[in-house]
Amino acid sequence: MVQGKDPGSGGVIFTRRNFLKGSGAAMAATAAVTQTAAQQPAAAATRVVSGAKEITLNVNGADHKVAVEPRTTLLEVLRDKLNLTGCKDLKDVYVDGADTVLVDGKATYAGVMLALQAEGKKIRTVESLRGDGQPDPVVTGFVKHDAMQCGFCTPGFVMAMRALLDKQPNPTLDEIREGLGGNICRCGTYDGITKCALELAKGGA
Amino acid sequence: MRNFEYAAADSEADALSLLADHPGETAILAGGTDLVSLLQKELVNPRRVVDISRVSELKAIEPTDDGGVRIGALATLEELLASPLAAEYPSLRDVASAIRAIQIQQYGTIGGDLCHLPNCWYFRKGYGLLGDSNGRALSEEGDNRYHAIFGNRGRAKFVSASRFAPSLIAWDASVRIAGPAAGEEAWLPLEQFFVTPKGDQQGVTRLAPGQLITHLELTPAAGRLSGAYEVLEMSGLDWPLAAAASTLEMEGGVVSRAKIVLGHVAPTPWVSHPAADVLRGQPITEATAELAGEAAVSEASPLKDNEYKVRLAKTAVKRSLLRAAGANV
Known part of the structure; x- marks a missing residue:
């Protein structure tokens, strides 16, 4: 009007x-x-946009039509509508970074991005790293180095490490710690995580 | 989260017109790291959220005609770190590289940092910026270990949250404020941008309803030295307990002008004149940096639980000066 x-x-x-x-x-x-x-x-x-609206979100290479409200977060769409539950809801738990996804190739917390902000962008969740029988090297590296315990924070760590290696394929230990500082593991699996990152850095994954 | 209207602006003028529809009932969204959590906790309840994250004219980091730099409010921390222009201002890089989270580096913006609301736990739990509950001053009577040690004699005891403001102010940066009317703009020294609220309805900056910050401008670095130091409790995602930034003009090996600004110790970034005065005519050594730190905290007035911050603030000043002089501290 x-x-x-x-x-x-x-x-x-x-x-x-x-x-x-x-x-x-x-x-x-x-x-x-x-x-x-x-x-x-x-x-x-x-x-x-003042009420429910149908938008198209490109997630892991495929377009999905979803109904959202302005207050709907990207995390809510991924988990509740698209059943991509790798990224975790952190409303009642303090595990910073467990909701990490990539939006246009950059790491972000899905819990603090509105779904409407992600319209027209390429969203990648941890599920995209499964590959076709050929998982992403970050995933196989986590397995190899036993870089998880309860597993709650793991998908977020995997995505943050993916973003870090995409930006800087050969990070030093300090750069790894800096880049992954936005993720917390309450079980304390940092040793395996940094070993995994260091090996991938040498291998140029 | 309560519902609200959402509108994505495609230009600065568009953003101003979207803000003007509901004066005082809007919020500006960029990287979302602060605003969306405020919305989730219903600490801010706007009628409309104006998303400026797609406004390309606010993203650039570019040279100014006089050899300085102009930084768009939407420049991300990663872009700031990668920019050769920003590299002329080492204290900015000291701060950007201390924010150790790839998510914040890649989506957090410099404008969002300057407008970040305080992390005071009374505010974040819904007791308002002044931390009042039924007439009792929680931030005075309750646990105030993370609260202000300067400028805290009024009702506001929280500390300013901006990581970049101390360094930018030490560089005498100015900020461009657009609006509220279309085409209206004002350049303000960043030092004057922050205010200490005296009442519940006041904010922490001079931004009026319908206005937004669009750019920062720094004059040419011209051989000045700078450094910033943040005292962090944790090595991951954390807020500084105290911070300081220094910019120095040198002549013949001694300081001819110093600007020293502390962060996270007062409701606004805190410009320390006593510390600057002590340094005039002095070289930067361990001893003079120590004296400047002592001078900076001479006017501190700690609360019941934060005496320890006085020493941290002193150390932050000292180390920011040593960093400016090239030491690896």
Whole structure:
């Protein structure tokens, strides 16, 4: 709906309401405003999402149509609608980083990204690293180095390490610790995780 | 989380018009690291969230005509670290590299850092910035180990959360504020951007409803020295207990002008004039850096649980100076 100040009207506010009240003068002025708005490529009001909306999210290479509200997080869509439960819901637990996913190749916390923000972007979750019988080297590295215990934080660590190696294929121990500082493992499997990262660094995975 | 309207802006003008529809009832979303958790805890309850993360004109880090640098508010920490222009300002890199999480590095923005609301646990649990519960000042009577040691004689006891503000202020950065009207803009020294709220309804910055910060500008580094040091309790994702940033102009091996700014010790970034005064005419040595640290904390007024922060603040000042002088501390 066209709202706000008409630059030529001396500050009078024209709204749908006073348009509907409909004096001749108001109608003429509103028509002028509407015309101005129509010349703009996309009137702001048409892009405001205020309730449920169906959007397309590209997850692990496939498009999915999902209904979301503005407050729906990317994490909620992935877990509750697409059944991609690798990324973890951290509302009641403090395991920073267990909700890590890649959005346009960069690591982010899915729990603090709105689903609407992810529209049009390429989302990758840990499930994408399964491969076709050929898991991602980060996954096989975690297995080899026994870099997990309870496993809750593991998918997030795997995704953060994937992002780190994509950015810097040959990180030093310090760079590994810096890059993975946003993930916590309450079981304390850091030794296996850093060994895994160091081996992948040497192997250039 | 309560529901709200969402609108993605595609330009600065578009963002201002989306903000103008509901003055004072909007929130600005960029990387989301702070805002979405505030929304989840219902600590902010906007009618509309304006997503500026796709506004490409606010992302660039570019040179200014006079040889300085202009940083878009949406520049990520990773982009800041990778930028050869920002490399002229080593204290910024000291801070960016201390934020040890690839998720924050890749999605956190410099503008979001400056607007980050305090991490005071009373605020984050819903007792407001002033930490009041039925007329009792929780941040004064309760556990205040992480609270302010400077500027804390009023009702506000929390500490400013921005990691980058001390370094940017030490570099005399200015911030561009756009809005609320289309085409309206103001450049403000960043030092004046932060305010200490006196009442419940006041915020922590001078941003008025409908405004947003769009750019930061730094004058040419021109041989000035700089360093920043954050005292962190944990080596992973953590907030500093105290921090300091120093920028120094040198002449013939001695300091001709110093700007020393402390972080996480007051409700705003804290510019220390006593520390700067002590250094004028002095070389930077272990001994003069120590004296500057002592001068900086001479005006501290710790609360019941945070006397320890005085020593940390002193050490942060000292180490920021030694870093500026090239020491690996």
